[in-house]
Amino acid sequence: MATIRKRGIGQWQVQIRREGYPKESATFESKIEALEWASQIESAMVRGVHAARKVAERMTLANLIEKFQKNYAPLHYKTRQDGKEAWRFQLKIIGDKLGAKTLAELDQKLVGEYRDERLTEVSGTTVRKELYMLSKILGFAETELGIALPRGNPVLKIRKPSESKGRDRRLSDSEWLELEEECKESRNTLLWPIVCIARETCMRQGEILAMTWQDVDWKRKFVFLHDTKNGEARAVPLSPVAVETLKSLPRSIGGTIFPIQRMTLLHAFQGALRRAKISDFRFHDIRHEAISRLAERGDFSVLDMAAVSGHKTLTMLSRYTHLSAEKLANKLATTT
Numbered sequence: 001m002a003t004i005r006k007r008g009i010g011q012w013q014v015q016i017r018r019e020g021y022p023k024e025s026a027t028f029e030s031k032i033e034a035l036e037w038a039s040q041i042e043s044a045m046v047r048g049v050h051a052a053r054k055v056a057e058r059m060t061l062a063n064l065i066e067k068f069q070k071n072y073a074p075l076h077y078k079t080r081q082d083g084k085e086a087w088r089f090q091l092k093i094i095g096d097k098l099g100a101k102t103l104a105e106l107d108q109k110l111v112g113e114y115r116d117e118r119l120t121e122v123s124g125t126t127v128r129k130e131l132y133m134l135s136k137i138l139g140f141a142e143t144e145l146g147i148a149l150p151r152g153n154p155v156l157k158i159r160k161p162s163e164s165k166g167r168d169r170r171l172s173d174s175e176w177l178e179l180e181e182e183c184k185e186s187r188n189t190l191l192w193p194i195v196c197i198a199r200e201t202c203m204r205q206g207e208i209l210a211m212t213w214q215d216v217d218w219k220r221k222f223v224f225l226h227d228t229k230n231g232e233a234r235a236v237p238l239s240p241v242a243v244e245t246l247k248s249l250p251r252s253i254g255g256t257i258f259p260i261q262r263m264t265l266l267h268a269f270q271g272a273l274r275r276a277k278i279s280d281f282r283f284h285d286i287r288h289e290a291i292s293r294l295a296e297r298g299d300f301s302v303l304d305m306a307a308v309s310g311h312k313t314l315t316m317l318s319r320y321t322h323l324s325a326e327k328l329a330n331k332l333a334t335t336t
Contacts (some may be wrong), residue, residue: 013036026034062099090133104150111154124161169285178276188268200242202290202309212255
């Protein structure tokens, strides 16, 4: 049975004694938090799934992240050759900021302070992803390791920052001509074919670099992607320009269509941008350009666009619907 006492100003102490379990105690800043914790612990004891709070008091978040990275992440997250996956960076940031705290110490206040500090450094979208990762780590502690978090999962109880506005940078026709010329002048002969395929197919950089000749169905004019960002395989249709671009390439012995490392591609692309005097443009912006072109055609529905781009939710494509509507409105104007 739980006993709750007020200890000084803003301090509420909870003690729980139940036969068969060690005595549990904790101190909170409000009576509501104390009651919630007592209810969680007593419920876990009744259901026979209670783990002593001492485990959460001993284990730091850094310890938990190490276990998560070793036992959970390799089975649920993709890895890259250069080891620069987003989830690794997220784990490092969380560990650097909160790793010294024990699981028993983590509460809404600490996580809220982490959120506010990070918002001064990175975008709201990035902070949302980091908070999601922290919640995933704490969920791993509860479900996989059987650790009872004294305060529950604090990430679920705090306000999340809003999604940042998506980038809308598109090149003008003249900028595209300049970029094409500089890419073709690059010492890396694969640069322009890769840029061209990205613009024609909406594929992500990693998807393009992972393609093999065996993935291409020349008769049905599509390339089959086995490993995508969202974890689902998909077939990407190839435009006539994309087909001709692929046919112009030499066949590599290893079977990879574009035998080039990601960083090598990045440096070549950045060099072409500098020579073309183009600023504020990233390789990923080509995907935005490709999807925008589909929307502007007016004959691609949102479902069609999702099938090409590989977006799992249509919400991500809502920003392009106005382009399609504008195209259709212009078409209506010419027929009246």
